[in-house]
Amino acid sequence: MKLSATKQLLDLYKEQSALEDYQSGVPRWCTGCGDNAILTAVQRLCRDEGLRPEKTVFVSGIGCSSRFPHYMKTYGFHGIHGRAFPVAEGVKMSRPDLTVFVNTGDGDCCSIGAAHWIHALRYNMNMTVFLHDNQIYGLTKKQASPTSPIGTKSNTTPRGSYLDALNPLTVSLGVSNVSFIAQAVDWIPETLYEIVKAAYHHKGFSFVRIIQRCPEWLPKSLDPWLQDPERVQLLHHANGLQISQGLSRVYKNQVEHDPLDIHRAREIASNTDIIPVGILYQNREVACYEDTRHSGALRTVEAIKKNFNAELDKYSV
Amino acid sequence: MTTKKVTKKAGKKTCTTLKEHIVEIISDSGEGAQRCGQSLGSIAARMGNGIWTTEIIPAEIRPPARSVAGASGNRIRIGSSYITNGGDETDLVVAFNEQVLLGRVNARELKPGCIILLENMWRSHNDQNIVKSYTEAYERLVKAGYKVVEIPMEEECLKLTSNAKRGKNMFALGILCYIYSFELQMARDQIALTFGKKEKSVIDANVELLEAGHKWAEANIDFRFSIPATPSGKQQISINGNTSLALGVMASGMDICAMYPITPATSASHYLSEAFEKVGGIVHQAEDEIAACAFAIGASYAGKCTVTITSGPGYSLKQEAIGLAVMAEIPLVVVNVQRGGPSTGQPTKVEQGDLLTTIYGSHGDAPKVVMAPATIEDCFYSVITARRIAETFNTVVVILSDASLSSSQQPFDRPQFQESWLAPPIDQSPVPAGAKPYDWDPVTGIARRFIPGQPGGMHTVTGLAHDRDSHVAYDPDINQEGLRARSLKLAALQKTLLPPEVFGAPKGDLLVIGWGSTKGAIEEAVEGLRAEGKKVASINLRFLQPMQPGIKEIMQRYKKVLTIETNWSDNPNDELINEDSRRYSSLATLLRSRYLVDVDCWTEVRGQPVKPRTIRQVLLAKLEK
Structure with missing residues (x-):
């Protein structure tokens, strides 16, 4: 049976997916782990946006967070520690038609993969990145990570960690070509979803740091913020997130912030007493590396042959 | 090397016919010796000569001027027929100063009696230290038996250009074209090609320098060579x-x-x-x-x-x-x-x-x-x-x-x-129901891969041990199966390979085994010994993993087997080295463990390609042992 192109496109348009179409296996994360909240938000995003599972790739490194692709019924690439970004960049460069997500943790992104993180921001390739930041190495059983608050007791720092925590937001906001920086927390699912969605819709390298709980190794470390909603500051703006009435009843600490204002974004990001939640920075004008690099030249056999022979002519003796 | 010399009278000068010659052009970095060398190589190739050009590169971008370690340039082996390697020591060298030349002398890269064409501007330099080092070097070289010809490159070039430093290389090219009897028109064409992107005035200025060099050589150089070419007839x-x-x-x-x-x-x-x-x-x-x-x-x-x-x-x-x-x-x-x-x-x-x-x-x-x-x-x-x-x-x-x-x-x-x-377009067709991302073939270990975009093929690849569904494997048998499949693929490829070709005697006293770039030098040494009646042969392994079939059978046809490589191996003559402690070269280690054959090795790590003459001496010693 032959179908017209229009008919096929209409059929595709009508195609609906359910949450189950994106779910694969039972997550093996601990009960209460923030990764579960991220998975739920992302599966919902896929369904709501009607992402085609075969055209979607989740790339991860190593760590608790990086098991994420196994729980998605899409294509996935669970690679090696710290290298999720360059793998994802290769995927996107080779196949700009694919939707690419990256799941990385605080050790994966901010420690062993830190060089790739800086450069990934600079390349600004169109992909959505979730930094699952639980401020501890979980899979290797409790060692301090770069984002662990100073004094964190762990198996490698039994008398408390020695260094101030690295701030992924200020670091990211310091890199040239940065185009989208947001922060979410796992315990406010509504904004988590809205931020994930805004990140997905941004064309460029959308970097979302998600502060998440680790009930196994740092069960109480985020309590001050969980118990005092005043210490969570919601960012809103006509060009950013809008806050629902229901949420406003609980989270009264709100501030209007224009995501184009990078200086203000850096100020907000520097505040460690209060957790800012929302879109800190968004610039839609930054070029994507894959667009800059793809010349548009058609890789036909004839073109390759012609070019090849022209090159050989230069070296003929 | 065997150099056939037929001396002909051409006017009052003699033109010596050679089978091959090795020429070097060296200068300080940035003086253009490389361009001169590359051009000479290209001209020789156009004439139909076999060539092998090697770059002489200092480790630094701008080494100090006139330094022993700063030689930059090219070395061209020109032959009547196909040339497979850089050959032995140099026969003729053009040096823009005596210091870079001394670097080459110290490295024992020049043949005894080698012809040296030496820029003489340093003899009348303002700096007395330079004059002294030049004259001392000159005398040392003459005393050592080199045939040193001083050439006034700077002086002659200044007649044509205000910046002689940028023109000397083409002047030198002109001299070399004269000495090797290359057609001047070929050189002009080569310059036009080299400077093709530049203005015509640049090309003309270089051609002028070339011709001046040629003319100067005609008037002042009392020897001339010709290396008759045997063109392959094919486009190259x-x-x-x-x-x-x-x-x-x-x-x-x-x-x-x-x-x-x-x-x-x-x-x-x-x-x-x-x-x-x-x-x-x-x-x-x-x-x-x-x-x-x-x-x-x-x-x-x-x-x-x-x-x-x-x-x-x-x-x-x-x-x-x-x-x-x-x-x-x-x-x-x-x-x-x-x-x-x-x-x-x-x-x-x-x-x-x-x-x-x-x-x-x-x-x-x-x-x-x-x-x-x-x-x-x-x-x-x-x-x-x-x-x-x-x-x-x-x-x-x-x-x-x-x-x-x-x-x-x-x-x-x-x-x-x-x-x-060309790589075929990637597969984007739907994956058949039930197909798995790692459906390892039980015999070859090969599985079809699913590429993102293929409907129905969704899976997560992982560096963790995984089963045929690409699920993380916890079952001990699955890891065993995965390693087996990945290993079998090499065996499957191995079945498609051909045995290496034997160069030289089909059986005899000594088989030399090499891999990679040493092939040409090894074969040249083997060919030379064969001409003297020695029963030697060589093979070159293009695949190191998996290895080509038939290697053991070939080794068994010779009394001795030796690898020649440019990596480390302990010298058995060292005091502490014996069969218990000797570390063999890379390929010898592989061959010994795989084939249980007593493969010996000879290696050097001097940072240079092994010379055919060196290999010849090694093989002669091995034959005698």
């Missing part, structure tokens, strides 16, 4: 090994090359950045070697096979990612242009030190294909073959080139483009 191209590799990438249909700058591999990527991107190819300069490899793996996973090009230290950094590609069965071509090691070692020098790390490297059992091109032409075809193997077997193929091939130039038959070289 003359390039170096790195350009050859880059052309191979273009011809293989790969779309993406990811790299990080490293000597001596980078020039391949320079060339690709220029030529490949015209037809939609992409060279990605990553933030580091690890990223370059991971980028290539990501791109290959989602599309056509990709390539990453590096050298020793970069290869070490890539090893973990290479293991991932092996584990996840993602096709990948890795080019390692070897240099001296370990650590930073000798970045611009020749060594074959990475064979074992390539075969056994990356933790755990990470079987991959390892190939070694033996000639510059081979560099080209190896990439095409490597891409095809990588995509057929979904595995990593490493091409081990080296600094000898990368910077040497040799003419070979122009490749005739074939559509079959």
